[in-house]
Amino acid sequence: GAVVSQHPSWVICKSGTSVKIECRSLDFQATTMFWYRQFPKQSLMLMATSNEGSKATYEQGVEKDKFLINHASLTLSTLTVTSAHPEDSSFYICSAQTGTSTDTQYFGPGTRLTVL
Amino acid sequence: QKEVEQDPGPLSVPEGAIVSLNCTYSNSAFQYFMWYRQYSRKGPELLMYTYSSGNKEDGRFTAQVDKSSKYISLFIRDSQPSDSATYLCAMSGGGGGNKLTFGTGTQLKVEL
Numbered sequence: 001g002a003v004v005s006q007h008p009s010w011v012i013c014k015s016g017t018s019v020k021i022e023c024r025s026l027d028f029q030a031t032t033m034f035w036y037r038q039f040p041k042q043s044l045m046l047m048a049t050s051n052e053g054s055k056a057t058y059e060q061g062v063e064k065d066k067f068l069i070n071h072a073s074l075t076l077s078t079l080t081v082t083s084a085h086p087e088d089s090s091f092y093i094c095s096a097q098t099g100t101s102t103d104t105q106y107f108g109p110g111t112r113l114t115v116l
Numbered sequence: 117q118k119e120v121e122q123d124p125g126p127l128s129v130p131e132g133a134i135v136s137l138n139c140t141y142s143n144s145a146f147q148y149f150m151w152y153r154q155y156s157r158k159g160p161e162l163l164m165y166t167y168s169s170g171n172k173e174d175g176r177f178t179a180q181v182d183k184s185s186k187y188i189s190l191f192i193r194d195s196q197p198s199d200s201a202t203y204l205c206a207m208s209g210g211g212g213g214n215k216l217t218f219g220t221g222t223q224l225k226v227e228l
Binding site (some may be wrong): 004006021031032034041042043044046049091095097104105106107108110112 | 148150152160161162215216221
């Protein structure tokens, strides 16, 4: 149980284009989903928290107009990197949480984004 | 000072050894403590989840939380080459709600 998938697993795009990453909870309903980015040999940095049907809450320093998050249903959240640049190249990981704030987070396998 | 401190390693041990991984933290309000395992280019996988102080055992893994010392540990018994990964401690509560605060991760290599 508690499986989270991400699509695509890796993507290469040209500078200036937009990329959409999907995060799905496969066998449970996720009231809250989180988006992280991870640079090589570094820990996970939380980018934003999204609750189904409401606007995402972004961490300080994360541009909400650049990283668009949509949590349209209890099983799907999307992250769109708009006008991507090489410095946006990173490993993006989502996680999903079931009911209460005491529930743990289950992570997706990650999406590796390379912007040329 | 980081909110959660974790030695990045790398830590190299022979197969069969007992491995001890540790994290210290500064926010005394943290209530929930987790250990995740992350293989290269993969998402973190939850290993252990504990609430408040105490021990929890699951197979070869034992998690310990000492809130008075703000110190958590993960022990791996009879370590295997397949245990080679990065181990991340994480914690929540402390006014941050359900947000997780991660350590930097310890890279472990178990050698044959």
